[in-house]
Amino acid sequence: MPSSSAAVFNVIQSVDRNTLFTIESILGLGRKDQRQITPLKPHRPWTDSETAQHPGQTSGNTSHSSPEVKVKGENPMCKQRATDSYRRTLNWYIGRRPRTAFTGTQIEVLEGVFQVNSYPGIDVREELAQRLDLDEDRIQIWFQNRRAKLKRSHRESQFLMVKKAFTDLQGPAQL
Amino acid sequence: MPSSSAAVFNVIQSVDRNTLFTIESILGLGRKDQRQITPLKPHRPWTDSETAQHPGQTSGNTSHSSPEVKVKGENPMCKQRATDSYRRTLNWYIGRRPRTAFTGTQIEVLEGVFQVNSYPGIDVREELAQRLDLDEDRIQIWFQNRRAKLKRSHRESQFLMVKKAFTDLQGPAQL
DNA sequence: TTCTAATTTAATCAT
DNA sequence: ATGATTAAATTAGT
Numbered sequence: 188m189p190s191s192s193a194a195v196f197n198v199i200q201s202v203d204r205n206t207l208f209t210i211e212s213i214l215g216l217g218r219k220d221q222r223q224i225t226p227l228k229p230h231r232p233w234t235d236s237e238t239a240q241h242p243g244q245t246s247g248n249t250s251h252s253s254p255e256v257k258v259k260g261e262n263p264m265c266k267q268r269a270t271d272s273y274r275r276t277l278n279w280y281i282g283r284r285p286r287t288a289f290t291g292t293q294i295e296v297l298e299g300v301f302q303v304n305s306y307p308g309i310d311v312r313e314e315l316a317q318r319l320d321l322d323e324d325r326i327q328i329w330f331q332n333r334r335a336k337l338k339r340s341h342r343e344s345q346f347l348m349v350k351k352a353f354t355d356l357q358g359p360a361q362l
Numbered sequence: 363m364p365s366s367s368a369a370v371f372n373v374i375q376s377v378d379r380n381t382l383f384t385i386e387s388i389l390g391l392g393r394k395d396q397r398q399i400t401p402l403k404p405h406r407p408w409t410d411s412e413t414a415q416h417p418g419q420t421s422g423n424t425s426h427s428s429p430e431v432k433v434k435g436e437n438p439m440c441k442q443r444a445t446d447s448y449r450r451t452l453n454w455y456i457g458r459r460p461r462t463a464f465t466g467t468q469i470e471v472l473e474g475v476f477q478v479n480s481y482p483g484i485d486v487r488e489e490l491a492q493r494l495d496l497d498e499d500r501i502q503i504w505f506q507n508r509r510a511k512l513k514r515s516h517r518e519s520q521f522l523m524v525k526k527a528f529t530d531l532q533g534p535a536q537l
Numbered sequence: 538t539t540c541t542a543a544t545t546t547a548a549t550c551a552t
Numbered sequence: 553a554t555g556a557t558t559a560a561a562t563t564a565g566t
Contacts, residue, residue, distance in 0.1 A: 283548070284549090286546085286559080328548065329547080331554085332547065335554075336545095458544075458564075460542095461541085461543075462543090481558090503544095506558075506559085510559075510560080540565105541564100542563100542564085543562100543565095544561100544563070545560100546562105547560085548558080548559080549557080550558095552554085552555085
């Protein structure tokens, strides 16, 4: 059974139930020709239980059942919160890797290396992983995100400079 | 393939300028170097253009000569004198966007679209922004927060179900 | 106090 | 590798 038909059926059901938002519902339905109705990777494991349907039929989505939670340099804080118990237990039906929490010293070292070399090779990454007690994958992902962040900030500053030039041009003209 | 040629080039350049660059020196440099780990000035392009949309909202906060503002660090002793000064210093360096207050009809439409499609694409977001007279960024942030809220509620209900099952298992066993 | 808009970052996916 | 986007976590306003 294809999952797209189920999605379409859900949409039709939802629209049928509340016909209050007729025009606005078309906003969500009008572009059903592409991409959103047939998601190749449905990243929504919880949205189908709104009408009390049978749960658990979407559990077979890329679940790498090797629970090797190797968060090595972690556990700096221990909040006694009731939500903390099921915060971890609800991660299993999501196929996502648990978010890695880098320590302060790890960030320090990574930032220092980034200032020298933003594109570390495999050897430097392996060395860093061994020294910082992290996986090499995490190192690579961190550098990717760090480069993206740097580019973002560069774009922002450039945009601000252009806008400032505009306002500086328009400002004195008003005097 | 020359996929790592850029990285090699960067490394060679770095080595050329400051000779003898090993992981040791990089790590040592990263340790002793003083830099900002917490940026405290992340992203505020609207602080210098308050004339466009939010008149009178932001004040001229050009000087920020108090970089040692501890926001999250709790200080159990001598907290009375520092409360309003904290409040004041928080308002200084925070460059947040003013909180958007959605109207009732905007919330209605957004909720209606959310019931149909929790992951609207760029086209739907743009359409919504134009119809509701909002920025597309606000639409996206709203859907992000809405999904987080939905997931939170689902987590709570699942936790309650698990806890109920647990007590139902333990209860009759005691008889 | 609760709820939620806003921000940041690790992770994922497509190109 | 890059860009877009998401989830998660946190901050902060009403």
